Amino acid sequence: MSLILPKFEYYKPSTLDEALELLAKFKGDARILAGGTDLIVDLRSRIKKPKAVIDIKGIKELHKLEYIEGKGLIVGATVTLNELLEHPIVKSKFHVLYDSVRQLADMQLRNRATLVGNICNASPAADSAPALLVLDAKVKAVSKRGERVIEIKDFFKWVKKTALEPDEMVTEVFIPEPPEGSRGKYYKATRNVEDLAIVGVAGLVAYPNEPSKRIVRLAYASVAPTPIRIYEVEELFKRDEPLPKLIDEAVNIALRKVSPITDVRGSDWYRRHLVDVLTRKLLIELFLEG
Amino acid sequence: MKITLTVNGKKYEVDVKPNETLLDVLRDKIGIKSVKAGCWRGECGICTVLLDGKPVKSCLVLAAEADGSEIVTVEGLMKDGRLAPLQKAFIEHGAIQCGFCTSAFVLTAHWLLSRNPNVTREEVIEAINGLICRCTGYEQIIEAILAAAKYYKK
Ligand SMILES: Cc1cc2nc3c(=O)[nH]c(=O)nc-3n(C[C@H](O)[C@H](O)[C@H](O)COP(=O)(O)OP(=O)(O)OC[C@H]3O[C@@H](n4cnc5c(N)ncnc54)[C@H](O)[C@@H]3O)c2cc1C
Ligand code: FES
Ligand code: FES
Numbered sequence: 001m002s003l004i005l006p007k008f009e010y011y012k013p014s015t016l017d018e019a020l021e022l023l024a025k026f027k028g029d030a031r032i033l034a035g036g037t038d039l040i041v042d043l044r045s046r047i048k049k050p051k052a053v054i055d056i057k058g059i060k061e062l063h064k065l066e067y068i069e070g071k072g073l074i075v076g077a078t079v080t081l082n083e084l085l086e087h088p089i090v091k092s093k094f095h096v097l098y099d100s101v102r103q104l105a106d107m108q109l110r111n112r113a114t115l116v117g118n119i120c121n122a123s124p125a126a127d128s129a130p131a132l133l134v135l136d137a138k139v140k141a142v143s144k145r146g147e148r149v150i151e152i153k154d155f156f157k158w159v160k161k162t163a164l165e166p167d168e169m170v171t172e173v174f175i176p177e178p179p180e181g182s183r184g185k186y187y188k189a190t191r192n193v194e195d196l197a198i199v200g201v202a203g204l205v206a207y208p209n210e211p212s213k214r215i216v217r218l219a220y221a222s223v224a225p226t227p228i229r230i231y232e233v234e235e236l237f238k239r240d241e242p243l244p245k246l247i248d249e250a251v252n253i254a255l256r257k258v259s260p261i262t263d264v265r266g267s268d269w270y271r272r273h274l275v276d277v278l279t280r281k282l283l284i285e286l287f288l289e290g
Numbered sequence: 291m292k293i294t295l296t297v298n299g300k301k302y303e304v305d306v307k308p309n310e311t312l313l314d315v316l317r318d319k320i321g322i323k324s325v326k327a328g329c330w331r332g333e334c335g336i337c338t339v340l341l342d343g344k345p346v347k348s349c350l351v352l353a354a355e356a357d358g359s360e361i362v363t364v365e366g367l368m369k370d371g372r373l374a375p376l377q378k379a380f381i382e383h384g385a386i387q388c389g390f391c392t393s394a395f396v397l398t399a400h401w402l403l404s405r406n407p408n409v410t411r412e413e414v415i416e417a418i419n420g421l422i423c424r425c426t427g428y429e430q431i432i433e434a435i436l437a438a439a440k441y442y443k444k
Contacts, residue, residue: 003310003330005309005310005311006309007307007308007309008308008309009308010291010308010352011355012354012355027364033352033355036350036351036352036355037332037350039334040311040332040349040350040351040352041331041350043309044330044331045331053308055352055354057355082344105420106335106419106420107345107398107416107417107419107420108335108345108347108419108421109332109347109350110352110422111341111344111345111346112346112347112350127301146346172393193420194291194333194419194420226339270381
């Protein structure tokens with residue numbers, strides 16, 4: 001690995017229009033720079049070789065972190081993960097997001113890294129992704145041609161591939177108010193504190209003891225080419241049957257839906273084992289707390 | 291391109307290339323060698339500096355991104371040419387062996403204790419999770435940080 005970064009042009013626009021202009025001009029040969037904790041690593045290892053790097057930290061309107069009571073939370077593209085963790089509402093209302101971001105990288109990196117960068121990098125292991133999936137987050141994508149909202153479930157297309165067009169960028173993520181009475185949690189199995197997930201599981205549960213109102217959502221990192229939410233388990237939990245039986249069935253469904261690979265972090269067999277164990281642990285804990 | 295950095299209270303104007311990192315510039319252009327390079331990929335934390343008050347890994351920050359900001363390296367914690375109590379605590383607790391990682395730990399500890407002098411052991415561990423020391427086994431570092439907390443209480 002060469003230690004010197006490859007050559008690129010550096011731009012630091014102060015308005016969104018300028019940034020969009022640059023993206024249009026470079027036609028896919030430019031990369032957005034937010035916290036740089038993925039991009040600079042990818043530049044150094046020559047995984048990415050853009051002609052231009054567009055630093056968006058000079059665009060004031062992207063540094064927006066706003067909670068609207070009854071509606072949800074808006075997280076702008078330059079809000080760092082530590083800023084998110086320090087916002088009291090994130091801890092008190094968006095448990096599963098708080099829990100996953102707390103386990104993402106380390107304190108020094110979270111002073112730079114952003115939530116939007118985590119999803120735009122589109123790693124199958126992105127720790128915030130399962131949380132955003134169970135919370136039904138919406139991603140705002142903007143280009144010179146206009147803007148659109150992409151549901152988070154449609155945002156991840158493949159390993160390191162998002163639904164963004166080359167001239168588009170994300171300005172913010174909107175996270176709707178979690179369902180009333182819900183609790184959430186994220187479990188991450190890792191080799192050491194500062195590593196990507198071998199498997200990550202996010203869960204959200206509401207009204208565990210009232211089958212008709214009961215809500216159960218599960219999403220995973222590092223078990224498929226993209227982070228995935230397993231919708232098939234959700235209907236199951238509306239049944240008025242003993243929870244241990246439903247948990248068994250949910251685990252079976254999850255195991256059918258995942259397609260883990262073998263890599264340095266773990267074998268596909270071990271990942272399946274973790275899906276089994278962590279899904280049970282997470283659901284049991286959320287049911288008992290609820 | 292020209293950028294301005296305030297490093298340990300002193301202003302520098304430096305000519306940098308887009309592909310130079312803050313780590314490169316601090317070491318090679320400004321000449322502060324206490325900032326070490328280990329992995330160049332964000333994993334070891336040895337390159338940690340305070341950027342506008344917050345610990346960051348300088349191998350993952352472009353020099354251009356740091357334009358106009360304030361940097362503190364371990365030298366910046368000294369007062370009138372003397373070691374700060376936190377720095378002394380590292381020596382007294384045997385939290386330094388080869389010293390390669392020391393400035394990263396001291397800077398992180400300074401940030402941590404400045405925010406909250408009543409830190410718990412767990413909070414100390416969480417703050418230094420992203421830093422690697424190959425010598426001390428961490429225990430002495432944790433003890434040094436906890437012992438220095440009293441100097442941050444007003
Ligand atoms: C040592 C180390 C440990 C790590 N540990 C973890 C971990 O435990 N879990 C985890 O999930 N990740 C981890 N990461 C990865 C990384 O820190 C996170 O993915 C982080 O959230 C990325 O955010 P960023 O702002 O730094 O992104 P950047 O590096 O700035 O950007 C990431 C990618 O997204 C694109 N991008 C960024 N913002 C936008 C935008 N607004 N619109 C369009 N494209 C955009 C960039 O062009 C780039 O390709 C780790 C990284 C390192 C170096
Ligand atoms: S050299 Fe920067 S983290 Fe290792
Ligand atoms: S004292 Fe040698 S690496 Fe920490």
